[in-house]
Amino acid sequence: MNAIEVNNITKTYSTKKNTITAVDDVSFSVSEGELFGLIGPDGSGKTSIFRILTTVLLADKGTAKVMNLDVVKNYTSIRNIIGYMPGRFSLYQDLTVEENLNFFATIFNTTIQENYDLVADIYKQLEPFKTRRAGKLSGGMKQKLALSCALIHKPKILFLDEPTTGVDPVSRKEFWEMLKRLKAQGISILVSTPYMDEANLCDRIALIQTGKILEIDIPQNIVNRFDKNLYAVKSKSMFNLLNDLRAYSKTESCFAFGQYHHLVLNEEHPDMNELKSYLKDHTELEITQIKPNIEDRFMQLMRK
Amino acid sequence: MRTLKFLLRKEFLQIFRDKLILRMIFALPVVQLILLPYAATYEMKNITLSVVDNDHSEYSRKLINNFTSSGYFKLVDYSKTYSDALDQVEKDKADLIVEIPEGFERDLIREDETKVLIAANAISGQTAGLAVAYANTIIRDYNIELRIQWIQQPRLNAIPVIDITSSNWFNPQMNYKMFIVPGVLALLVTLVGFLMSSLNIVKEKEIGTIEQLNVSPIKKYEFILSKLIPFWVLGLFVMTVGFFISFIVYGIYPAGSFWVGYLFAGIYLIALLGFGLLTSVYADTQQQAMFISYFFMLIFILLGGLFSPIENMPDWAQYLTYINPVSYFIEAMRMLVLKGSSFWDLRYHFLIVIVFAIVFNGLAIFKYKKTV
Numbered sequence: 164m165n166a167i168e169v170n171n172i173t174k175t176y177s178t179k180k181n182t183i184t185a186v187d188d189v190s191f192s193v194s195e196g197e198l199f200g201l202i203g204p205d206g207s208g209k210t211s212i213f214r215i216l217t218t219v220l221l222a223d224k225g226t227a228k229v230m231n232l233d234v235v236k237n238y239t240s241i242r243n244i245i246g247y248m249p250g251r252f253s254l255y256q257d258l259t260v261e262e263n264l265n266f267f268a269t270i271f272n273t274t275i276q277e278n279y280d281l282v283a284d285i286y287k288q289l290e291p292f293k294t295r296r297a298g299k300l301s302g303g304m305k306q307k308l309a310l311s312c313a314l315i316h317k318p319k320i321l322f323l324d325e326p327t328t329g330v331d332p333v334s335r336k337e338f339w340e341m342l343k344r345l346k347a348q349g350i351s352i353l354v355s356t357p358y359m360d361e362a363n364l365c366d367r368i369a370l371i372q373t374g375k376i377l378e379i380d381i382p383q384n385i386v387n388r389f390d391k392n393l394y395a396v397k398s399k400s401m402f403n404l405l406n407d408l409r410a411y412s413k414t415e416s417c418f419a420f421g422q423y424h425h426l427v428l429n430e431e432h433p434d435m436n437e438l439k440s441y442l443k444d445h446t447e448l449e450i451t452q453i454k455p456n457i458e459d460r461f462m463q464l465m466r467k
Numbered sequence: 468m469r470t471l472k473f474l475l476r477k478e479f480l481q482i483f484r485d486k487l488i489l490r491m492i493f494a495l496p497v498v499q500l501i502l503l504p505y506a507a508t509y510e511m512k513n514i515t516l517s518v519v520d521n522d523h524s525e526y527s528r529k530l531i532n533n534f535t536s537s538g539y540f541k542l543v544d545y546s547k548t549y550s551d552a553l554d555q556v557e558k559d560k561a562d563l564i565v566e567i568p569e570g571f572e573r574d575l576i577r578e579d580e581t582k583v584l585i586a587a588n589a590i591s592g593q594t595a596g597l598a599v600a601y602a603n604t605i606i607r608d609y610n611i612e613l614r615i616q617w618i619q620q621p622r623l624n625a626i627p628v629i630d631i632t633s634s635n636w637f638n639p640q641m642n643y644k645m646f647i648v649p650g651v652l653a654l655l656v657t658l659v660g661f662l663m664s665s666l667n668i669v670k671e672k673e674i675g676t677i678e679q680l681n682v683s684p685i686k687k688y689e690f691i692l693s694k695l696i697p698f699w700v701l702g703l704f705v706m707t708v709g710f711f712i713s714f715i716v717y718g719i720y721p722a723g724s725f726w727v728g729y730l731f732a733g734i735y736l737i738a739l740l741g742f743g744l745l746t747s748v749y750a751d752t753q754q755q756a757m758f759i760s761y762f763f764m765l766i767f768i769l770l771g772g773l774f775s776p777i778e779n780m781p782d783w784a785q786y787l788t789y790i791n792p793v794s795y796f797i798e799a800m801r802m803l804v805l806k807g808s809s810f811w812d813l814r815y816h817f818l819i820v821i822v823f824a825i826v827f828n829g830l831a832i833f834k835y836k837k838t839v
Contacts, residue, residue, distance in 0.1 A: 217682045239684065247682040253675030257484050258477070269473040270683050312679075 164231055166320050166351035167193040167216060172225035174211050185211040186222070187374035193353055193367075198346045200365030201355040202457070208374040209355040210250060213324045216353070217247045230319055243271070246318035250325040252305045254312060256298025260289055263297050264311055271316030281348070282311045285341055303334030310341065321345065323354040327361065339364050359458035370461055377464040382457060389455035389463060391415065392433060395423035398445035411441055418462055425459055470685055474693030478667075482697060488663075492701065496655050496709040501716060503651050504644040514598045517544040517552040517561035524572035530583070533609050534565065539601045549584075556588045563587050563598045575613070637805040648719050649800040650773040652709045657767070657793055659705050660736045662760045664698040664743035669756040672747075687836065695740045702736045703729060722807030728800070731813065734820050735796050741827030742792075748834045767793040792823045 174186040186208045193199040201209045214220035216227055218238035227234045229241050254263045264286070268275050279286075285307050292300065297308060306326060313321060323342075327335040339361065342352055346366075354365065362368045363382045370377040370385070378385055396417075398404045401424070408417040408426055415429040428438075435450065442448055483489060516534060520527050534540045544561055546552035555561040566584040568574075574581040585602045587595035638645045671677040680690060706729075713719045721728055742763070750756035770777075770784060771793035777785060788794040799816040802808035810817070 219678065219681045242682055242684050245682065247679070249675060249678045251675050253679050255477070255481065255676055256674065257481055262477075262480065266473065266477050267679070267683070270470055270680075270685055272469070272684075 164195060165192045165228075166195045166197065166230060167191075167199075167353060168228040169212070169216070170226050172212070172215060172222045172227055174208075174215065174220070174222050184374050186215070188225070189371075189374070189376050190225075191369050191376060191379055193351055195351050196346065196349050198342060198352045198354065198364075198366045200362055200368040201353070201371055202357075202359065202362045202368050202461070203355075203371035204357055206373075207371045209371060210324055211374075213247075213249075213322055213353070213355065217245060217322055218242060243316075244319045245322060246313035246316065246320070247322045248309050248313040248324065248326055250328065252309060254297045254305075254309055257296060259294050259296055260300070260308055261293040263308060264315055267312040268315045273316050275315065278315055278317045281317055282314050284344060285314075286311050302330050303337075306330055306334065306338060307341075310338075314345070319351065321350055321352045321354075323352065325355055325357065327356060327358065335361070359456065359461065362457045368457070370457075370464060372461075372465055377461070385457055385460050386455055389460045391427045391429075391463075392431075393453055393455045393459060394426045394428070395420075395449075395451050395453045396426050396442075397423050397447070397449040398442070399447045400445065404442070404445055407442060407445070411438070413438075416462065416466060420458070425453075425462075427459075427463070471689045471692055474685070474689060475696060478693055478697045482701070492659070492705060493708065495658065496705055496712055499651050499655060500648065500709060500712045504647045504717070512539060513541045514539055514563055514594065514601070515543045515561045516540040517546055517555045517564045518542060519546050519549050519552045519564065519566040521569040522567050522571035526572040526575060527567045530567065530606070530609055531565070533605050534602070537601065537605055539598075553586075556586075559588075561588070562594055563602060565602065644717050645719060645805055646801070647773070648713045648717055649804040650771075650797045652706060652713065652804075653771075653793065653797040653800045654768060654773060655709050656702050656706050656732055656736065657739060657764070657796065660698055660702040660739035661743050661746075661764065662757075663701070664694065664740050665746040665750070665756045665760055666753055667698070668694050668744065668747035669750050669753050673752050691744065691832070691835065695737075695744070698740060698743075699733070699736050702739075703732060706732050719804065721804045723803040723809060727808075727810050727813065728803050730810075731796070731799050731803070731817065731820065734817065734824055735792065738792055738820055738824035738827050741824060741829075741831050744831035745827060745834060748831060767791050770794065771797050773797055792820065795819055795823075 169192065170190050172186055172189045173184070176183045176185055189208075189212065191199075201212065203209055211220065215222045216229055216234060218234050218241050221235065230244060232241050234241060255266070258266065264275055264282075268278070275282075289304060289307055289311065292304065297305065300308060310323075310326070313323075327338055330338065335358075342354065343364075346352060356362070365382065367379065367381050368385065369379040378388070380388075396404065396408065401419070405417060405419060405424055408414055408424060413428050413430055413433060415427040417424055417426045438450065439448070518531055518534075520531065531542070535542050540563070544552065544555045546555065546564075549564070549566050552561065552564045552566070556564060564584070564586040566586075568582060568584070571581050571583075583606060585599060585606075587598045587602075589595040671680070710720065710725075743760075746756055746759045746763075750759055770780070770788050770791055772788065773793075777788050777794060780788070795816050799808075799813055799820075802813060802816075806812075
């Protein structure tokens, strides 16, 4: 049995002027105990998929099942077995840490004590602040509390919509370690993120762009499908470099990528000396061949 | 039902945590009940008076004396001519002009008849109306006084006079506070029931917690009830505080049964909470909810007969008050507090408020199911 099954889901939003297709004929499945990532930029339709699967939004077309339960017909049963953490912090800011957790436990007909072992790892870090109001917590702490609240009723599936957006790098790392531990306890997890570096931490990922799924596979396979030579290029004047590289006749694509520009050439065995002489005006020039990552593959798919 | 209990516990926890709201709940009835009845009074005192005495006789002086000793008027100006007096009115120094013609005393004695001119500044219609009415009374009394002086030892009942004495039922002293206090009580309950409930639900939308509740097994009716019950309780609590204050400060307490009052307020609050719920369906932010509530509150209260009697309104406005729940509550409160009306006397009011409750709540729940 698959934990999640999505078949040909389409969702459009209509305004007076135009219609936006947020989710366009999307199908994928998540097996039980899997950590599945939806990777895509803002506005790619990730949140709409989450809202359909958590039964708060109706799809226009297609069917979806969570633990073999239909999201339309069996929505009440689904709500009992899922944990959902929306993208923006949505706990009661005027209640304390403990009151929030207690409230979410009670509305699922359980208690903190009953499932304490499940959240213990996370909640231990919060316990010193348990009488503090949720609104007064730091960003990372808020995230931990939200995860605790989503977990307190021992859900079978966890839906995490951009859980690490706006969280500092240390907390992000901790958060992903927590997810791994939860996975080890047999909880299936669907997580979305705009950060490509987090994609490697998932079992399988779906790359999504403007409502369409570009590719679904384990992260390594996705990277392997990048079949071109990739170079990281750097010089003193990065802006001119980008323009020059894009103007170069053998360039397939070139993107700014942190400190370097990632350059893809359209030849199988490119002549590096030719490129160097083309860029002779640039000082402190550095060209190295590098291994591609998921973002490079994403960029490649987007161009198709 | 177990879930409802937890939801209610959370609501009360949040309400009691919000110290500002808590203080307001106590401050609101105290301040409103103490300030409004004193400030919004219809009794006019210190109407400024400008006199043009062209006669300078004993009789004219006596008439002016009657004006100044009545307590309503304050003599601010003695003008030589009418146009001088009008100048005072234009400068907003005088509200009323009394012009006594030349030969006032002579005409009065010789011909038994004379004229006095009164002119009022009608920028404020209410002041002008009252000033003229008071002035008329004073002149009439003056008239009677003279007659008594002149007709010594009447052999027969020569001039038959119908003496009208009036008595003000339910409010013998025409104490304006008796009229306004029950109205302010109604206003308080309305404020808590309507404004606070709609804001509270919208707050859940605004901070996104409603998203979390939607994916939980909480049923919609449980959520709605958990939002309505606290403000129902709070509304009745505020009314109780209001009753206490009106008794302590004004000595006003319902002449009728408290229970009828609470029963009426209870049903009225259900109607208003339904209206608040309806507002919250349409508003996405607290700011929007605030504006919608304010829009209706202002109309409801001004057209509710709190300050100006509904009977004084033009016909079209009177029709509007038929669909204004606040006007029924204000009226019922006045009937209960001043007249001591019983449940049976208020049966139509009860019926109408029940209809309001059904319509507002039905509409709100129907809309709520569709949108949220």
